[in-house]
Amino acid sequence: MSRFISILLCLMIATSFALAEKVEVMEQPQSEDMSPVMNTTPIPGSDAQWDILLDVDVEALCVDNQIVGCEFAMNKWFITSGGNNLNPNKLYILNSTATTLLQTVDQPTTSVWGWRDGAFDGTYLYFGDDNATVHAVNPADGALVPAMNIPKPAGCAVVRSLAYDPASDHFWTGNFGSSFFEFTRAGTVVWSGAPPTGWTAVYGMAWDAAPSHAAAILWIFDQTGTPQTTIREYNPVTHAAGATTHVVPMLSGLTAQIAGGLGFTNQWNPAFYTFFGIVQGTAHDKLFALEMYTANLQLAAAPSAFVLSNNGAALTASLSWTNPTQNLAGEPLTAINYIQITRDNTPLTQLTGTPGQAMTYNDNVPASASYSYGVYAVTSAGNGMTAGGSAWIGLDTPGAP
Numbered sequence: 001m002s003r004f005i006s007i008l009l010c011l012m013i014a015t016s017f018a019l020a021e022k023v024e025v026m027e028q029p030q031s032e033d034m035s036p037v038m039n040t041t042p043i044p045g046s047d048a049q050w051d052i053l054l055d056v057d058v059e060a061l062c063v064d065n066q067i068v069g070c071e072f073a074m075n076k077w078f079i080t081s082g083g084n085n086l087n088p089n090k091l092y093i094l095n096s097t098a099t100t101l102l103q104t105v106d107q108p109t110t111s112v113w114g115w116r117d118g119a120f121d122g123t124y125l126y127f128g129d130d131n132a133t134v135h136a137v138n139p140a141d142g143a144l145v146p147a148m149n150i151p152k153p154a155g156c157a158v159v160r161s162l163a164y165d166p167a168s169d170h171f172w173t174g175n176f177g178s179s180f181f182e183f184t185r186a187g188t189v190v191w192s193g194a195p196p197t198g199w200t201a202v203y204g205m206a207w208d209a210a211p212s213h214a215a216a217i218l219w220i221f222d223q224t225g226t227p228q229t230t231i232r233e234y235n236p237v238t239h240a241a242g243a244t245t246h247v248v249p250m251l252s253g254l255t256a257q258i259a260g261g262l263g264f265t266n267q268w269n270p271a272f273y274t275f276f277g278i279v280q281g282t283a284h285d286k287l288f289a290l291e292m293y294t295a296n297l298q299l300a301a302a303p304s305a306f307v308l309s310n311n312g313a314a315l316t317a318s319l320s321w322t323n324p325t326q327n328l329a330g331e332p333l334t335a336i337n338y339i340q341i342t343r344d345n346t347p348l349t350q351l352t353g354t355p356g357q358a359m360t361y362n363d364n365v366p367a368s369a370s371y372s373y374g375v376y377a378v379t380s381a382g383n384g385m386t387a388g389g390s391a392w393i394g395l396d397t398p399g400a401p
Helices: 002-027 058-062
Strands: 052-057 067-073 076-081 090-095 101-106 118-120 125-127 133-137 163-165 170-173 180-183 189-193 202-208 217-222 230-235 240-247 256-265 272-282 286-294 304-310 316-322 338-343 346-351 358-364 369-379 387-393
Touching: 052 058, 052 272, 058 067, 058 076, 058 090, 058 101, 058 286, 067 118, 067 125, 067 272, 118 163, 118 256, 163 202, 170 202, 202 272, 217 256, 304 387, 316 369, 316 387, 338 358, 346 358
Parallel strands: 067 256, 202 256
Antiparallel strands: 052 286, 067 076, 076 090, 090 101, 118 125, 125 133, 163 170, 170 180, 180 189, 202 217, 217 230, 230 240, 256 272, 272 286, 304 316, 316 358, 338 346, 338 369, 369 387
């Protein structure tokens, strides 16, 4: 009898270890951050004319299979990830065409997935997660700006989606099927309430105050539809669902996709107001941009052949480029009022130039650091499209052993 009991105890212990191992594996994050109660009812797109302007495999570019969020600022893409299920989580900074990885930044977070969606207030980027802080980032160099951090609003479990309203200087967030929150920079809740019925998989948010419509729209990106990437209209004043929905079609090379972060801008391509976002896809996570509204096609196209170089000990940034010869409609430019140079998104100087002219400019910087420069042509139609880039200017310093 004692031998039977011993055998039974051994079997029970072995079974316990096996179950514990299975649970531990199941608790590890997968390559998609998916709502556990998403509504998979197909939702037809309401506007088939939303053109795809960008479709990039950022998983391959960043070598990371847990890409979840994105934001665009200062002519660069900022991509958030769970860091391949390793610590720390990552923020990847890409050039405007999403073809070059410029910089990788470690996130200061212990969250399993790290930062999700992002927002840009015109000066700083903001990213949140399930920790107590919405973190601020300087888009010029990717540095954290703790003085601008925002406390997570009370009652909000995860700052999964994030949008910024410049008129009120308030932020908005939502988390799958949990309450929406409108909150201040102090983290004070201005309003909170349940999302519309059936919105159980909210992931991204984007604020749209384009002049083509009278009132601002809060757009929601959630993991529903076929594929599971539906953009929904939401009224931030009445707190009700709007009439428009659009399913982002399956991006190239994918067999499945679910919604990640969402944004809205007219800075990436001044010819259009565009949506941009992340799809967590099979077999790749991708960055996309969709045309939303036509902007001013009379604006000058971007300068070409832009080069930014470092003159080392001279603390001098050397810029060269060729002025545009056409506007965004492809029509010839007859005149340029002036060429605007910016450093770290701040106007630096204005130069006299003509269409097609090759130009150069040297800028003496105050100290060795990473700087971002932009060049655009200003015409009677307004500020044209920007060409630019970032580089370390001055003597570099060696890294730690």
